[in-house]
Amino acid sequence: DAKTTQPTSMDCAEGRAANLPCNHSTISGNEYVYWYRQIHSQGPQYIIHGLKNNETNEMASLIITEDRKSSTLILPHATLRDTAVYYCIVRVANQAGTALIFGKGTTLSVSS
């Protein structure tokens, strides 16, 4: 699986958009970009994933550059409950039983 690079930490004001970047310059053509987050003392939570098109769901939007070497997770109106560690993961489509590899992620702090 390709390696990802994320900033260690970011701050965001409540109600503003949080834009979390991820670099994955060695991504292969069949690898997806996944985003998870982990709120303190809880298990990781799936947010969104994409291959090459931009994606949106009720939680967030995912913008993938045309060359697929980087992506941005957007939380459109951050709340205090969005304070968490956000993980960007790239991996191939399902291979039975293969584990997710979590890096250090980005610690997002949302303040009022």
Add this chain to the structure above:
Amino acid sequence: DVKVTQSSRYLVKRTGEKVFLECVQDMDHENMFWYRQDPGLGLRLIYFSYDVKMKEKGDIPEGYSVSREKKERFSLILESASTNQTSMYLCASSRDGMGSYEQYFGPGTRLTVT
């Protein structure tokens, strides 16, 4: 709403005890996983199972065993608990088949071995 539950949120055991951590999922998923999470080391895979009675070792299986007698339940067993097994244990499940997929995690069990 998808759900993965773990038997305990917090557990304190003594060195040498046999410890059972239980995980149940209600999504009829084929794959189930046990990870441990430690500060600075991220999540590490202990064991996974892709079907009933099937299991595969992950990256750090030493000192652990697993059991999957029913599709919805995956148990992690610490045969003789040691202090270096103090950690957060996370269970996850996912569906099988081709195409993209996501893993759903339980809330975690924070185990302390004294």
